Amino acid sequence: MKKVSVFIVDDHYMVVEGIRSLLQNEKDIEWSGHATNGSSCRAFLKQHQPDVILMDINLPDISGIDLCKEIKEKYPRVMILGLSTFNQFSYIEKMMNNGASGYVIKNAGKEELLEAIITVNNGKNYLSDEVSQTLRKPEASGILLTRREKEILLLIAEGKTNIEISRQLFISVNTVDTHRKNLLLKFESKNIASLVRKAAQLELI
Amino acid sequence: MKKVSVFIVDDHYMVVEGIRSLLQNEKDIEWSGHATNGSSCRAFLKQHQPDVILMDINLPDISGIDLCKEIKEKYPRVMILGLSTFNQFSYIEKMMNNGASGYVIKNAGKEELLEAIITVNNGKNYLSDEVSQTLRKPEASGILLTRREKEILLLIAEGKTNIEISRQLFISVNTVDTHRKNLLLKFESKNIASLVRKAAQLELI
DNA sequence: ATACCCATCCCCTTTTTCGATGATTTTTAT
DNA sequence: ATAAAAATCATCGAAAAAGGGGATGGGTAT
Numbered sequence: 001m002k003k004v005s006v007f008i009v010d011d012h013y014m015v016v017e018g019i020r021s022l023l024q025n026e027k028d029i030e031w032s033g034h035a036t037n038g039s040s041c042r043a044f045l046k047q048h049q050p051d052v053i054l055m056d057i058n059l060p061d062i063s064g065i066d067l068c069k070e071i072k073e074k075y076p077r078v079m080i081l082g083l084s085t086f087n088q089f090s091y092i093e094k095m096m097n098n099g100a101s102g103y104v105i106k107n108a109g110k111e112e113l114l115e116a117i118i119t120v121n122n123g124k125n126y127l128s129d130e131v132s133q134t135l136r137k138p139e140a141s142g143i144l145l146t147r148r149e150k151e152i153l154l155l156i157a158e159g160k161t162n163i164e165i166s167r168q169l170f171i172s173v174n175t176v177d178t179h180r181k182n183l184l185l186k187f188e189s190k191n192i193a194s195l196v197r198k199a200a201q202l203e204l205i
Numbered sequence: 206m207k208k209v210s211v212f213i214v215d216d217h218y219m220v221v222e223g224i225r226s227l228l229q230n231e232k233d234i235e236w237s238g239h240a241t242n243g244s245s246c247r248a249f250l251k252q253h254q255p256d257v258i259l260m261d262i263n264l265p266d267i268s269g270i271d272l273c274k275e276i277k278e279k280y281p282r283v284m285i286l287g288l289s290t291f292n293q294f295s296y297i298e299k300m301m302n303n304g305a306s307g308y309v310i311k312n313a314g315k316e317e318l319l320e321a322i323i324t325v326n327n328g329k330n331y332l333s334d335e336v337s338q339t340l341r342k343p344e345a346s347g348i349l350l351t352r353r354e355k356e357i358l359l360l361i362a363e364g365k366t367n368i369e370i371s372r373q374l375f376i377s378v379n380t381v382d383t384h385r386k387n388l389l390l391k392f393e394s395k396n397i398a399s400l401v402r403k404a405a406q407l408e409l410i
Numbered sequence: 411a412t413a414c415c416c417a418t419c420c421c422c423t424t425t426t427t428c429g430a431t432g433a434t435t436t437t438t439a440t
Numbered sequence: 441a442t443a444a445a446a447a448t449c450a451t452c453g454a455a456a457a458a459g460g461g462g463a464t465g466g467g468t469a470t
Contacts, residue, residue: 012290012311014318018223036312058290085217085263085290106217107241113219146446159399161426174449181428191427191456193397194364200405351416366456379419386459396426396458411470418464425458435448440441 003030004121007050009067010083011036011060015106019054022110029117038062041071049075051121055100057084057091065094072099079120092131102126143186143202152179157196157205208235209326212255214272215288216241216265220311224259227315234322243267246276254280256326260305262289262296270299277304284325297336307331348391348407357384362401362410 006029010016016034023029032050035041038061041053053071057064068080082095082103092103101120104113105128112128119126145153155165162180166173180192189195199205211234215221221239228234237255240246243266246258258276262269273285287300287308297308306325309318310333317333324331350358360370367385371378385397394400404410 012220013314014223014227014311015217015219016223017226018219018221021222021226022219106219109218148447156398157402159394159396159402161396163426171447172449174451175447177427178448178450181430184428189364191364191366191397193361193401196398196401197362197364197405197410200402205402353417368456376417377419379421380417382457383418385457389458413470414468416465416467418466420461420463422461423459425456427456428454430452431450433448433450435446437444437446439444 004028004052004117005030005032005048005050006052006054006117007032007041007044007048008034008054008083009036009038009041009059009064010034010054010056011058012056015056015083019113022113026114029114036060038067041067045071045075045078049078052079052081052117054081054083054104054117057082057086057095065091065098068095068100069098079123081116081120081126087130092127096125103131104128105130145183145186149179149183149186152176153183153195153199154205156180156183156192157199208233209257209322210235210237210253210255211257211259211322212237212246212249212253213239213259213288214241214243214246214264214269215239215259215261216263217261220261220288224318227318231319234319241265243272246272250276250280250283254283257284257286257322259286259288259309259322262287262291262300270296270303273300273305274303284328286321286325286331292335297332301330308336309333310335350388350391354384354388354391357381358388358400358404359410361385361388361397362404 006023008016008019013036020031023031032048033044035044038059055064055068059067064082068082071078071080080100082092082100083106084091084103085106087105095103102116102125104116108116108128116126116128151169152165155168160168162173162176165176169176184190184195187195187198189198196205211228213221213224218241225236225239228236237253238249240249243264260269260273264272269287273287276283276285285305287297287305288311289296289308290311292310300308307321307330309321313321313333321331356374357370360373365373367378367381370381374381389395389400392400392403394403401410
């Protein structure tokens with residue numbers, strides 16, 4: 001069986017070093033290299049395409065979420081594993097929506113990391129129990145938001161007014177207002193302040 | 206010269222592995238062990254006292270900030286180096302106030318880490334340029350609120366209206382309104398949604 | 411003593427949100 | 441294919457917040 005080549009993008013030297021150390025003696029894994037930011041990652045990919053990229057969400061020059069999308073558009077055969085300190089719903093969701101095949105938290109052990117790499121290399125998705133549990137979290141808290149509602153919740157939390165949101169999404173102010181009202185209902189909040197706080201506590205924003 | 210024994214407390218396995226890998230061939234350093242949470246760290250310290258502890262700020266069972274204080278009270282001779290993903294004023298400040306001798310960001314390289322360990326082991330403080338730069342501008346990350354403003358911020362985030370707040374605090378609605386305006390100014394927010402989000406992200410509410 | 415910050419209070423106008431309903435079209439799921 | 445869910449648009453009035461002024465005492469630190 002051919003070795004799986006792994007490339008890592010993470011600005012935290014200690015994490016890169018840790019993963020290198022974890023993987024270096026694995027016979028099925030080939031260390032392809034690493035980058036500490038988005039642009040050097042792009043430069044590397046022009047020369048080589050690894051099988052799997054481990055990608056941190058927080059990079060100095062670009063969000064790992066955007067970089068993920070960009071890479072999947074150019075090199076769809078490269079599998080991407082999100083990598084982050086945070087087991088946070090919004091991050092995981094965005095990475096998966098942007099084409100990532102899995103998501104691993106940095107406290108994962110060697111076995112989990114290996115399993116994740118092998119799994120996504122075989123074209124399947126990998127989410128650890130912990131992560132997929134987090135993906136189900138909004139249900140657990142009893143608040144199920146639609147795609148549009150999540151989108152609008154984010155914009156509200158950024159401080160956008162209804163009119164600004166309506167322009168940005170090319171919909172009527174009335175529609176934005178309706179979504180806003182539905183959000184207030186779902187969060188059992190009587191105003192935006194308490195809504196934003198609850199959303200922040202559920203780590204939805 | 207006696208080797209410096211180093212113990213690490215971090216719940217991120219990959220970081221522990223990375224640091225171990227970085228330090229394992231250093232002749233001046235002795236790997237003392239690691240813990241992934243506060244309680245196993247306490248248990249270890251009852252048996253052995255390393256020269257230096259590398260301590261993550263975000264631990265599952267206790268904040269590294271509190272743990273730092275606790276350890277320095279019991280074992281003042283143990284030197285503590287804060288370790289975090291974040292170059293954030295409030296964290297650095299709290300760690301140093303609780304007895305840490307230094308603070309290292311996880312993207313630090315081998316040389317910096319070594320220098321930090323050696324320096325704090327000699328009883329001196331170590332702050333990287335990056336970190337001490339952050340410490341010099343408190344306004345950058347920390348918004349200074351007055352007592353009353355904090356109080357009112359909390360009530361706003363709970364969804365109270367100005368009138369409700371005024372009744373609760375036995376002050377005029379106008380006063381509450383003024384505080385609200387000042388909060389918006391200080392947070393550079395144009396409405397409550399963005400204010401609450403920023404406050405939540407700074408963990409003020 | 412004299413600035414300075416804080417907390418308090420007041421007025422005004424414009425903009426936005428909230429609350430209550432109703433309805434149509436588009437998507438999604440079974 | 442059909443039913444359910446989501447997204448869309450709308451009107452109305454009341455309430456609240458945003459944005460702009462200005463003003464008064466009470467500590468407190470130099």
